Amino acid sequence: MDSDLKQSIRGATLETWLVPLVILIFCGFTYWLTTEFARMPPILKRGIQPSDFPQLLIALMVGLTALIAWKDPIRVSERIHNPTLMAFGMIGAFVLLVQFDFFFALTVSCLGLTLLWKKRNWYTFLIVGFLVPIGVFFLFDQVFEVRFPRGFLTNLWYG
């Protein structure tokens, strides 16, 4: 048995229990949040209290999670590939770069995403890193009148 397969079997066992546990923790936290909602006096509650419907859903989710753990356990056949992890990194980089300029963040993240695929050549970089972002910017700005958030690059256009 190679190391990848061993690792994936170990991961599957862990995730089989980890996923329902995470859902249950989420349900517990959300239920606690619902207890903090304001309660309406009977004359104003209009049928149900604001917390009733979410609490009903959370109870249903807890029941279904238990059913999943018992009847339909989580199975994972493979580990997360490196390019996917790097794509998460690109999304993280986008979130950071947006603080400087939305357009710049889009361009850099797209160039980064292009690098994650095997084929790399100058025309791909030109299309994805330059032509498409500029085209999208002008399409939304000029045709649909959607203004991009201001930043050091977009200010060059907006003045």
Place this chain on the structure above:
Amino acid sequence: MDSFITGLLALADPSLVVLLIAATLGGVIIGALPGLNATTGAALLLPFTITMEPVAAIAVLTAIYCSATFAGAITAILINTPGTSASATTCLDGFPLAQKGEAGRALGLAVVASTIGGVCSVIVLMLAAPLLARAAYSFAPPEYFALTLFGLSMLATIGGGSPIKNILAGCLGILVSTIGIDLMTGVERFTFDMSVLSDGIGFVPVMIGVFGISEMLVQISNSQEGLERIKLKAIKLPSKADYIKVWKTILRSTGIGTFIGILPAEGATVASMIGYNEAKRWSKTPEEFGKGAIEGIAGSEAANNSATGGAMVPTLALGIPGSPTAAVILAGLMVHGLRPGPTMFTEQSDFAFSIFWSMMFVNLLFLGVGLYGAKIFARVTLVPVQILWPCVFIFSVVGAYALDQSMMDVWVALGSGVLGYFMRRYGFSVVPLAIGLILGEILEQRFGQSMVMLKEQWWLLPTRPLTLFFLVLTFLALFGKPIWNRIKQLRT
């Protein structure tokens, strides 16, 4: 009869025909762009229609409505990102079919189903608008609640995979829909004192995330396997055998869509969900759904486009919009000093029939645009993946932002993308999450209104015949198959 002919003669005006062609093409572009939909398009165009003649103004708005509703299917099929919420169910089978290299077939079927749905609903609109409007308005909140519940019952079977996981994902979607101010009581829920969350989480950014961005993350994983598409068949249109296979589905979904469209606020999204689910339920090969079943595409598209005609019934006959876009059209009518209501069919019947004929013309027009364009659109699947998916990322992010020009929507789309990736990884379909989010708010509102109406005696719900009918359908949809299997097991 005079109005019927006078309305048709309105199309003899070349300027109106040119306007309708331009609006149809514009609607196709708007509908195909994630983040922009028929409502946005109609709202953007509304100020420009003020200077037009009333017939031209309303005809242009309805042209945008019909064509954008159809065009949502283009991106749904090609890149798994529905251009409009009504096309969410089209992704389920459209994208797998495109992945098999049959994008042209999927697009062609979507066009034909949309056209038939649209044309039939306009005929129904012309013949039976007052009658149907009267029938629809015998619905009170309990009936709407039961109908929405029936729409949600499809969560168990939609998207393939485990019914338990599907329902859990649907519950999560409904829970997300409770974020924001509770419309019944005005109490803030899950907002963490952030004003940007007071209006709740929009379903368009979530759909862009769970369908578009998560698909990109999945595709990056697959890039290591050297994914190759069958290129030759990509632009081939559907065959005669395909149309023969789906004609019943198209007719059924057209009926469903027209009726659902007539119900106020239900609209094309609910229609497409029920249309898809019924297509699966009646199919001889339900196991093919989610893997590229052509009946799935036809069921969803016929239903959502037929809802556009249906939604115009309450809009014109009673002045109550049948969908968000119909609300914009209603605003357009009022801007031009027209008073929608029962008198529309007596005092302004020429005007009403001009609109009906314009809708008919637009539906036939996008049959041509769609079938001719299908071969061009299908070529998107031939674009190299290293260019296509980064472009999808750009359109997803900008599309999410464009909706309200809010960065919050961008964060929601990105977060939903990551959540969608992990949901898929662990065997949860992302479709129930999106559907739960769309229908959750309606469900809770209708339940609250029903409780007020029934003085909090929920057990009185089944005492209303129509409510009981929909509740029984819901029960059968959820438990019918397991019960039937159990009975068969006991017999053998």
